[in-house]
Amino acid sequence: MREALPLMWRNIAERYNLIGTHCATCGSNYYPQRKVCPKCRRKGQLEGRVFPGKGVILSSSQVFVSPKGFEHETPYWLAVVELDNHAKLLTQVVDSADDQVKAGARVEVVFRKIYEDSHEGAIAYGYKFKVVPGGK
Amino acid sequence: MAGIIGYGVSIPRFRIKTEEIARVWGKNGAHITSGLGVKEKAVASIDEDSATLAVEASRRAVLMAGIDPQKIGAVYVGSESKPYAVKPTASIVADALMAGPDLMAADYEFACKAGTAGMQNCLGLVLSGMVDVGLAVGADTAQGRPGDALEFSAASGGAAFLVGSKNVIAEINCTYSFTTDTPDFWRRQHAEFPQHAGRFTGEPAYFRHVVSGAKGVMKKAKTKPEDYQHAVFHQPNGKFPERAGHMLGFSKEQLQTGLVTPSIGNTYSGASLIGLAAVLDEAKPGDRILCVSYGSGAGSDGFDITVTPEIKNKKPVVSVKQLVADKQYIDYGLYVKHRRKLKSL
Amino acid sequence: MRSVSVIGVGQTKFGEHWNDSLRDLVTDAGVAAISDANVEGKDVQAVFGGCMAAGRFIGQEHIGALLADQMGLNPLPAVRVEAACASGGVALRMGYLAVASGMYDVVAVAGVEKMTDVSTEDAAVALAGAGDQEWELFNGATFPAIYALMAQRHMLDFGTTEEQMALCAVKNHGHAVSNPYAQFRKAVSLEQVMDSGYIASPLKLLDCSPLTDGAAALVLCASEKASKFTDKPVDVMASTQASDTLALHERETLTGLKATQVAGRDAFKQAGISQKDVDVLECHDCFSIAQIMALEDLGFCRKGTGGKFVEEGRSDKDGEIPTNLSGGLKAVGHPVGASGVREAIDVVRQLRGDAPKEVQLKDAKIGVSHNVGGSGATVVVHAFKRGF
Incomplete structure (x- = not known):
C-alpha cells in the first residue's frame, strides 16, 4: 500500500503524537484509534487522547529479512510495547544496544522516518522507541 | 522584551x-x-x-x-x-x-x-x-x-x-546581519553534494562575514568583547571560530563553552545554534552572550543576548x-x- | 442441521510450479477431488474457493468465477472466501454450512495460492497483509516477526527453548519424507534447524513454512446421500470458527491464540468429544512456535508446556496426539489459501486409511484440523470421524 498516500496521510496525527482512543465508560485505552470499544460497544464513550510516550517492552525480535521498503534497515528491532496507560503498540526500537532491547526494558518514543515510497517518493514519518538507559 | x-x-x-x-x-x-x-x-x-x-x-x-x-x-x-x-x-x-x-x-x-x-x-x-x-x-x-x-x-x-x-x-538585545554575494560554497539544483571553493572559503568568506557580523552587532549594542562571558561563532571546524575570536579580541575561554564542533563535526544550520544551546546549558543570570552564525553565499547573523534570572x-x-x-x-x-x-x- | 460428509479429496503437489498458473493448479486439484468423490460435474451444486491474495500474487481477483469457469462448472454459484491463511478452512466451513443447512446436497470446496510469481520481498508484503497493514506492516513487521514476538514471550514466560521449537520442524520434515505431495521430502536434523540463521529472532529459516504454490480440494455431501457416491465417507463432527484482533499487539496475551482456544473449545463441545478421543491432529504450524501454541490452545497440553510436550515425543506418531503426520505447513508447504483445505484432506486420508504407509495410523477414527488466519485473527477448527 506504499502508493496509497491518503492512507498514510490520514494517520499522521495518530502516528506523530501517539493519539489513541480512551473509553470513558470502562477506562480502556486503545492504539490505534477505535470507533467502538470492544468491551462496552455502544455504551462506550470514546475520546481521542495523546498517549504517554513511555512504556515497557513486552516482547522483542530482531528482524533479518524485511518486507519491501525496509531492506536497507536490516537488522532492525521490533517490539510490542505497553505504554504507561496500558495501551499496547508494535514499534521499531532504535538507538539502543542489542543486549538492552528485551522484555522489561523501559522505552521512550522518538520521531523517525518509517519508510519512503522510493528514492523520489513521499516519506512516511512516525514513532519508533528507544531504550531508556537506566530505565526509569 | x-x-x-x-x-x-x-x-x-x-x-x-x-x-x-x-x-x-x-x-x-x-x-x-x-x-x-x-x-x-x-x-x-x-x-x-x-x-x-x-x-x-x-x-x-x-x-x-x-x-x-x-x-x-x-x-x-x-x-x-x-x-x-x-x-x-x-x-x-x-x-x-x-x-x-x-x-x-x-x-x-x-x-x-x-x-x-x-x-x-x-x-x-x-x-x-x-x-x-x-x-x-x-x-x-x-x-x-x-x-x-x-x-x-x-x-x-x-x-x-x-x-x-x-x-x-535569554533576552535578544539586538541582531545584525552582514550580507554579500560571495560564492564560497554551494550546491546546485539536482546536485547530490555541495561544492566549495577551497581556501576561498576562509578569508573573503567566513572570516570577513563573521568578523563584520560580530563588529556590527557589537556596534549596535555598544559592547566590547570583554563585556561577554561567552561568544559563539559558526563552527565549520574547530579552528575557524578560534581564529575569528582572536581577530575580534575574544579569549579562548570565552569561546570554550560554545565550541561543540570538535566533538560532533559541523552540523551546518545546527552548528551555531547548538553552540548557543551549550552556552545556555551552563549560563547564569546576567551572562552576556555574543552569537554570530555564518552562511555561505554569504552572510552572517549576529545576536547580542543577555541571560535572565528566569533561566x-x-x-x-x-x-x-x-x-x-x-x-x-x-x-x-x-x-x-x-x-x-x-x-x- | 443435517450431517455432512467428505466424499472425495484431491490436491496438487505443493512446491514451486513454474509451468502452472493458479487456474491450472486449482483445476487439477478440483478435478482430482471430484473424480475421487466419484461424482459427476452435474452433481455438484456450488463451489467455495479459499484464496488469500491472488490480487497481490498474480493480479487476479474474482477467483470464485475463475474456479467455476476453469473446472467446467458454469453456471454454478461460485464464491471466493478470504480469511488470510485461513481462507481454505473458512471455505470448507462455508461449504459445510451450505450442505448442513439443506440448501445443497453436494458442493466442491477448493483452496489455492500461487505465490512464486512475485519476488520474495513482494510476497512478504502480500503475506503481511494478513496482519494489520497500517499498524504492523507499516512499521516493518513481517509475518515471521509477528510470530517471533510471540515466541520470544513464550520463551520468557514458560522457559520454552529454541531447541524445542526446532524439534517441531525436525519432526514435521521427517513425516514429509513419505508424503508425495510435500514440498520438502527431506529430513532435517536439529543442528540444521539451529544453524539455519535468524529470519526474525528467535525464529530461524527452518522454523518457518516456505512460499508455496499449490491447490487442494474436497467434495462435501449430505451424509444421508453419501453412500450414493462412496463407501468411505468421513463425517464432519464439528465446524467452528473464532475471531480476534487483527493486530497482535492488541491481544490480551502474546503467548497463545484466543481464537484457537475458543474455536477449539467449541469444536470439542459440538463434536461431543474430548482431547483424549482425538487420534490425529493437523495443526497450523506456519512457524514452529505456532505448533507449540496450537497444542496448548487446543487443550492437548497445559499452557506453557507445549515445548516440553513436543520434546518428549508426545506429539509424535506414536505419542498421545500424533500431529502433522503429513509434514505440516513446515514441510508440505504453505500455499496460504490452500492450507486449510489441505489440513482437512490429510486428516481425512488418515481416517480413510489412505495416508502413506510410513505415517498411516492404525485404526484412526477421529481427527481434528486446525487452520489459522493471520497471526490468529481467524481460526477455524474442524473435527472429523470415520463414517464407515
Missing part, C-alpha cells in the same frame, strides 16, 4: 572518527584531526533526516519552555539538506508538535545560517506583536562527497529555539553535553550505508 523562552537540541547517536575516514582515503588521520580540530562527527542513521532532527529538537524546546504548543504562531526550519526539495519540513514539525494549523510556516535556506535567519524572523514577529511565540530550527544531515575534505566534518544535528516575550530566559527556573530536557556523550562509533562501511553514499542505496 523578547528573547529565548526555551530551546532543544538533537544530535544523532552514531559517530565516525576523523581517523576512520582518513584510513579509507589513505590520509594521515592524526594530521587531519589536529588540522581541522575535529576528532569525530555525528552521523544520522538511515531513518533520520533533517525533519526528524528538527522535530526531536523542537519537542525538547517546547517541553523546556513548558508552553502549550498551540501558542506557537510561526515555525521556520532552516536547512541545506531538506528531505524534500519541494515540500516544507516546517509543516512536519508543526504537526509533530501539535502546534498547527493556525500558524505561519516556511523553510529557509541560507547555507549554514538558515536557522538563525529563522530566529531573526521570529524575533521580529514577537516584537511586532504578530505572534506570541515563534519557533526557529536549524537542522542538517550534511553531506560531504566521499573523499572530499568536507567529508571529515559534514555532520548531522539540529537545534530549536522558541522566541517569545513571556518568561524569557534558573528552566532546565534543558537533555543537555548538549549529555547528547555529545551518548554515542556509538561506526566504521566507514556502516557510515556509507546509513548516509546512503552507495549509488544503489
